[in-house]
Amino acid sequence: MDAAALWQRYQDWLYYSDALGFYIDISRMSFTDEDVASLQPKFEKAFADMVALEQGAIANPDENRMVGHYWLRDANLAPSAELKQDITETLNAIKTFAQKIHDGEVRPPQAQLFTDVLSIGIGGSALGPQFVAQALAPVNPNLSLHFVDNTDPDGIDRVVAKLKERLSSTLVITISKSGGTPETRNGMLEVKSAFEKRGLNFSQQAIAVTGMGSKLDEQAKREGWLARFPMHDWVGGRTSEMSAVGLLPAALQGIDIQAMLDGAKAMDELTRVPSLKENPAALLTLAWYTSGQGKGLKDMVILPYKDSLLLFSRYLQQLVMESLGKEKDLDGNTVYQGIAVYGNKGSTDQHAYVQQLREGVNNFFMTFIEVLRDREGDSCQVENGVTSGDYLSGLLQGTRQALFENQRESVTVTIPMVNAYNVGALIALYERTVSFYASLVNINAYHQPGVEAGKKAAASVLDLQRQIVAAFASSNSNEMSLTQLVEVLQCPDQIESVYKIVRHLAANQRQLDLKGDLSKPASLMVTTI
Numbered sequence: 001m002d003a004a005a006l007w008q009r010y011q012d013w014l015y016y017s018d019a020l021g022f023y024i025d026i027s028r029m030s031f032t033d034e035d036v037a038s039l040q041p042k043f044e045k046a047f048a049d050m051v052a053l054e055q056g057a058i059a060n061p062d063e064n065r066m067v068g069h070y071w072l073r074d075a076n077l078a079p080s081a082e083l084k085q086d087i088t089e090t091l092n093a094i095k096t097f098a099q100k101i102h103d104g105e106v107r108p109p110q111a112q113l114f115t116d117v118l119s120i121g122i123g124g125s126a127l128g129p130q131f132v133a134q135a136l137a138p139v140n141p142n143l144s145l146h147f148v149d150n151t152d153p154d155g156i157d158r159v160v161a162k163l164k165e166r167l168s169s170t171l172v173i174t175i176s177k178s179g180g181t182p183e184t185r186n187g188m189l190e191v192k193s194a195f196e197k198r199g200l201n202f203s204q205q206a207i208a209v210t211g212m213g214s215k216l217d218e219q220a221k222r223e224g225w226l227a228r229f230p231m232h233d234w235v236g237g238r239t240s241e242m243s244a245v246g247l248l249p250a251a252l253q254g255i256d257i258q259a260m261l262d263g264a265k266a267m268d269e270l271t272r273v274p275s276l277k278e279n280p281a282a283l284l285t286l287a288w289y290t291s292g293q294g295k296g297l298k299d300m301v302i303l304p305y306k307d308s309l310l311l312f313s314r315y316l317q318q319l320v321m322e323s324l325g326k327e328k329d330l331d332g333n334t335v336y337q338g339i340a341v342y343g344n345k346g347s348t349d350q351h352a353y354v355q356q357l358r359e360g361v362n363n364f365f366m367t368f369i370e371v372l373r374d375r376e377g378d379s380c381q382v383e384n385g386v387t388s389g390d391y392l393s394g395l396l397q398g399t400r401q402a403l404f405e406n407q408r409e410s411v412t413v414t415i416p417m418v419n420a421y422n423v424g425a426l427i428a429l430y431e432r433t434v435s436f437y438a439s440l441v442n443i444n445a446y447h448q449p450g451v452e453a454g455k456k457a458a459a460s461v462l463d464l465q466r467q468i469v470a471a472f473a474s475s476n477s478n479e480m481s482l483t484q485l486v487e488v489l490q491c492p493d494q495i496e497s498v499y500k501i502v503r504h505l506a507a508n509q510r511q512l513d514l515k516g517d518l519s520k521p522a523s524l525m526v527t528t529i
Contacts, residue, residue, distance in 0.1 A: 015280050017270055020263075020425055021372075023414035024280045028404050029365065031290035036276065039289065039440070043282060046439035047274040053435065055079060060236075060446035061330070067446050068232070069239040069431065073265040073424070090230055090244060091261075097227055098251035101171065102142050106226065109204050111169035117252050118159065120148045120187040121175035121245070123451075124237025124318060125209075128246045128427075131315040132260075133253060135308045135423050142254040143171065148187040156187060160194045168200055171252070175209040175245055177231040179216030182458075209244045236446055238319045239431055242424070256420040263424030271432040281432035287411050288339060288433070289440055291365045295337070296324070298409075301357065302343030304369035305396045308418045312369065313343030316430060323434045323445040330442050337441050343367075347395040354399060358406050366403060366410035368396055369426075373417035464494065465501045469511055478528040485526055502526050 001009070006027070015024040053059045056079030059067040071078040075087040100106040104113050119129055126149035133145050146159050163170055172191055176184040195202040208220035208228045220228050229244035240246060242264055247257045271281040292298045300320065302313035325338030343349070346368070357364060374389030382388050400410055413429075415422045438445035471488050472478070480488070482502075486495045499521050505512045509529060516524040 013277075013283070015277070015283055017280065020266055020270070020422070021416035022267075022280065022422075022425065022429075023370075023412070024283050025412040025414070026283050026287045028400065028410045028412075029287045029291060030409055031286060035290050036286070039286065040276070042440045043276055043285075043436075044274070046282070046285070046436045047279075049439040050272070050432070050435060060444060062444055062447040062449070063233075065446070066234040067236070067239075068234040069236070069242060070268055072235070072242040073261040073268065073428070086230070086232075091247070094229065094244060094248050094251055094257070098248070101252060102254075108169050108171075109201060113169065114143055114171045114205075115169040116144045116146060116163060116166050117171045117173060117249055118146045118148065118163070118191060119173045119175065119249050120184055120191060121173075121209075122149055122181060122183045122187075123322075124240050125149075125175040125184070125245050127238075127311075127315045127318050128241030129249045131311040132241065132246060132250050132255065132423060134311045135418055136250070136255045136260075136420055137253045138255075143252045145249055145253055146170075148191065151183040151186040153190070156190045160191065167195065167198055170205060171207065171226075172202070172205055173207045173209060173249060174216060175231075176216050177211045177214070177233070177237070179210050179214030179219070182455075185216075207248070209248060238322055241427055259420035260424035260427075263421035263426075264428035265424075266421075267425040267428035268432065271429070281429055281436055284411065284413075284429070284433040285436040285440060287365070287409075288437055291409055292339060294441055296339040297363075299340040299342065299364040301353075301364050301366045302341060302369065303346045303349060303366060303399075304343075304371075305346040305392055306369070306371045306418055307345065309369055309371070310345050312426075313341065316343075317341045319430055320434060322448050322451065324438060324441075324443065325450065326443045327450075328443075330444060335441070335443070337443050339437075346399070347392060350395060350399055358402055358408060362408060364408075366400075366408065368400060368410060368412040370396055370412055370414040371416075371418055372414060461497060461501065464489075464491070464497060465505075468498060468501055469505075472512065472526075472528055480526050482522065482524055482526060499524070 010025065010027040013025070013027045016022070053067055054070050054077055056066050056068070058064055068078065068083070071083065071087055075084045078084040078087060097106070101114050108114055119126065126147055129145070130147060130149070137145065146163065148156055148159055160167065174184060174188045192202045195205070203223040203225050206220070206225040208216050208225055209231055210216040210228070211231050211233065217228060229248060231240070231243065231245065235243050242261060250260065251257045271279055273279045276282045276286065288300070302316055304310070304312050320339055320341045327334060327336055329335045329337070344352070357366065374387065379387035379389055382391065400412065403410055415426065434445055467489055468485065471485065475488070482495060482499055486492045486498055489498070491498070502512050502514060506514045511529055513527050513529050514524045515527055518524070
């Protein structure tokens with residue numbers, strides 16, 4: 001394609017919103033006019049599906065649930081007066097509580113003010129708040145935010161050690177819809193233990209964000225925690241940033257949560273337009289679908305050219321991959337859908353994986369996230385007439401061109417600046433795109449059976465561990481070979497799992513040990529400590 005034709009294609013497919021200052025450029029994707037025409041019926045269905053979803057249709061048939069995260073930024077869309085009132089009251093409660101914390105009206109027992117927030121959650125209960133904190137938290141936030149987002153003992157110790165004496169002025173938020181998520185429960189119990197070791201009353205510094213009536217909700221009521229905020233079954237974890245999950249920690253840091261909601265609401269309105277060329281989420285969907293032939297055959301590389309957007313690719317990994325990575329479609333057919341997502345930031349990764357992207361296997365499409373405003377205030381010149389921001393812009397444009405010259409596809413999403421309004425809009429843009437794409441490929445974007453399968457498998461391993469320990473407790477012998485142990489347990493087909501469980505217990509000097517040549521697992525003896 002010559003320069004004139006490429007320039008015309010750019011103009012033909014460039015989307016711009018004057019209200020948001022957002023640009024979407026899909027001109028460097030390889031779709032054709034024939035692709036657009038053939039997909040038109042699918043897009044008409046997707047637009048209709050979105051209308052039904054927002055009106056309260058059962059959009060998650062596996063769990064018989066509505067999907068209503070869009071109502072969080074516009075309560076007037078909620079399908080009942082009760083839901084509208086609940087959304088409004090929760091938002092007001094978050095704002096009021098955060099203000100009371102900032103003013104010292106709500107304070108820790110052993111300090112004048114809360115200085116830090118420790119958020120305990122996993123998956124969507126951590127990824128959204130982490131992204132928003134990185135993107136929007138002021139240099140000197142009202143409260144500094146920390147995360148326990150894994151059941152890694154060493155990781156938890158490092159977070160607690162970082163807080164040191166400020167643990168007495170740390171507000172702890174535990175986030176779990178069911179209240180039974182093991183990783184979150186473990187983190188809460190670990191932190192509670194750390195409080196008790198220092199003579200602190202955990203309950204007087206604890207908040208629950210959970211489903212009303214859940215195990216966690218009941219515990220918080222029973223123990224007299226500071227506050228409880230709701231999680232609804234119609235909001236999934238990966239779309240929960242605009243709920244109490246994301247808004248509460250953001251408000252405590254001093255981030256303008258109303259601006260986030262307003263930005264998301266504005267983007268929602270733009271993506272309700274039932275016209276492919278006038279709908280930014282539909283344009284992204286077109287790019288995703290045609291690049292991967294509707295089967296996710298190409299990975300999505302996210303490259304934001306702004307340090308504050310560092311965690312955007314990590315956030316999108318869950319949003320896209322957990323939503324679209326499905327074995328079955330809505331009709332029960334085996335389809336193996338999904339789009340793999342990875343990325344970091346520009347221009348750092350031009351010195352990392354861009355070499356392969358330009359010259360290696362062509363199994364991806366790039367998404368550049370461009371931010372027009374370099375910084376607040378003036379910039380110094382690093383060369384005559386050139387600022388560091390000019391360099392960043394030049395590197396983005398140069399990489400885009402270098403990829404295109406080698407037949408590598410790219411999308412460019414341009415925002416005017418990184419602020420709460422635009423981050424809210426950016427989150428909403430990708431939420432809507434995931435919904436449209438799911439409609440095009442006929443899958444349920446709002447369940448996660450693969451994740452549940454992993455949880456069940458983990459539970460079976462822990463049950464086997466309890467059986468191993470019990471077998472020694474009831475045995476007259478303090479030593480058995482692995483073969484003898486699985487015979488006692490009557491699980492010879494699980495000998496590898498038994499070996500790994502015992503190896504882990506031995507490494508932590510808990511109850512059992514291994515003796516013998518560690519390079520030959522079958523020859524090892526299991527002994528009690």
